[in-house]
Amino acid sequence: MTLPDLDSFRACLQPGDRVVLCTHRHPDPDGLGALVALQHLLREAFEVESDLVLEGRIRRAENIAMRELLEITALPKGGVDPSRYTGIFVVDAQPGFTHTNPPGALNVLGVIDHHELADEKSECKAPSFCWVDPNYGATSTMLYDLLRAFDVELDIRAATALFCGVRYDTNDLARDATPQDAEAYFQLQKMADRRLVAHIDQPELSRGYFREMADAIESCQCYGPLLLTLMGEVPSPEMVAEVADWFVRLRGKQWSLAGGACDNRYQVSVRTDMPGADAYPALRYIVGAEGSCGGHGRMAGGQIPLTGLSVEEVQALVRRRALEVFGEVDTEGEPLARRENRPQAS
Numbered sequence: 001m002t003l004p005d006l007d008s009f010r011a012c013l014q015p016g017d018r019v020v021l022c023t024h025r026h027p028d029p030d031g032l033g034a035l036v037a038l039q040h041l042l043r044e045a046f047e048v049e050s051d052l053v054l055e056g057r058i059r060r061a062e063n064i065a066m067r068e069l070l071e072i073t074a075l076p077k078g079g080v081d082p083s084r085y086t087g088i089f090v091v092d093a094q095p096g097f098t099h100t101n102p103p104g105a106l107n108v109l110g111v112i113d114h115h116e117l118a119d120e121k122s123e124c125k126a127p128s129f130c131w132v133d134p135n136y137g138a139t140s141t142m143l144y145d146l147l148r149a150f151d152v153e154l155d156i157r158a159a160t161a162l163f164c165g166v167r168y169d170t171n172d173l174a175r176d177a178t179p180q181d182a183e184a185y186f187q188l189q190k191m192a193d194r195r196l197v198a199h200i201d202q203p204e205l206s207r208g209y210f211r212e213m214a215d216a217i218e219s220c221q222c223y224g225p226l227l228l229t230l231m232g233e234v235p236s237p238e239m240v241a242e243v244a245d246w247f248v249r250l251r252g253k254q255w256s257l258a259g260g261a262c263d264n265r266y267q268v269s270v271r272t273d274m275p276g277a278d279a280y281p282a283l284r285y286i287v288g289a290e291g292s293c294g295g296h297g298r299m300a301g302g303q304i305p306l307t308g309l310s311v312e313e314v315q316a317l318v319r320r321r322a323l324e325v326f327g328e329v330d331t332e333g334e335p336l337a338r339r340e341n342r343p344q345a346s
């Protein structure tokens with residue numbers, strides 16, 4: 001656990017400056033929470049105004065609810081006039097990540113992130129303020145610590161946003177949470193708007209959502225300890241992650257791999273609930289040289305570009321390598337939702 005270098009943070013900013021804040025594509029609650037809190041910190045402590053740029057659609061119902069209920073507004077990506085801004089801050093991601101493309105033509109002033117450094121050689125030497133610490137369970141916890149270090153009080157909106165971020169990334173402290181995450185979680189819980197938190201936790205769902213889940217159940221095949229759900233086109237990468245999360249809860253199955261095509265990439269998510277298992281090496285093998293991936297512990301996510309490969313070819317590749325990893329090459333897949341007593345059509 002590191003503490004941020006407050007002087008180098010201060011050195012990035014002059015009163016009256018205006019900066020752009022951004023995060024990874026398809027922002028999640030941790031990214032959104034960190035953005036809201038950083039905006040609050042900059043305004044309260046430095047008289048610096050900021051605009052958010054959010055890239056990629058937000059599709060998961062919880063994330064849409066968070067954005068709407070907390071009134072998180074953003075500029076369109078093409079709407080950034082570089083002459084109006086002194087630079088960019090990136091949170092919950094790093095400029096070198098494949099899923100992170102801060103608007104060009106502006107310097108990256110600062111990076112705050114809890115993922116492993118993107119590339120030891122390239123990134124985080126350019127920005128004036130770089131605080132990357134994988135020992136945090138959430139970037140929102142880092143923002144909580146940063147606000148405390150600058151003695152800035154949270155308002156209810158920023159506290160609610162940060163609370164959503166910490167609870168989402170740590171699964172309510174059950175996953176990769178450190179004592180710092182727990183401290184932030186319990187303090188933020190006292191300050192957050194409980195009604196909003198409840199609405200974000202259990203948002204309304206569209207009919208399309210249930211249709212997509214029906215398709216996912218239909219696509220799912222069991223192979224030994226593995227549930228393999230290789231879908232075609234899906235509305236968002238979050239959908240793939242959500243399916244992987246949901247199916248790993250099936251009793252008796254320890255691994256869930258879901259895939260779906262979106263934005264010209266085949267997204268793949270792996271989840272495991274096997275004690276001590278690590279999802280990353282399995283996914284690293286599965287995406288192979290064709291794709292990229294990240295993650296650790298019980299979750300990993302990645303993608304294979306659909307350039308030069310069709311969806312069907314990528315599905316075949318993922319299936320073959322997944323069965324190799326789990327030693328199930330000779331196993332015949334069994335549909336997840338097969339009805340045992342369904343009359344045979346003749």
Ligand SMILES: [Mn+2]
Pocket residue numbers: 030031092114137138139169
């Ligand atoms: Mn995060």
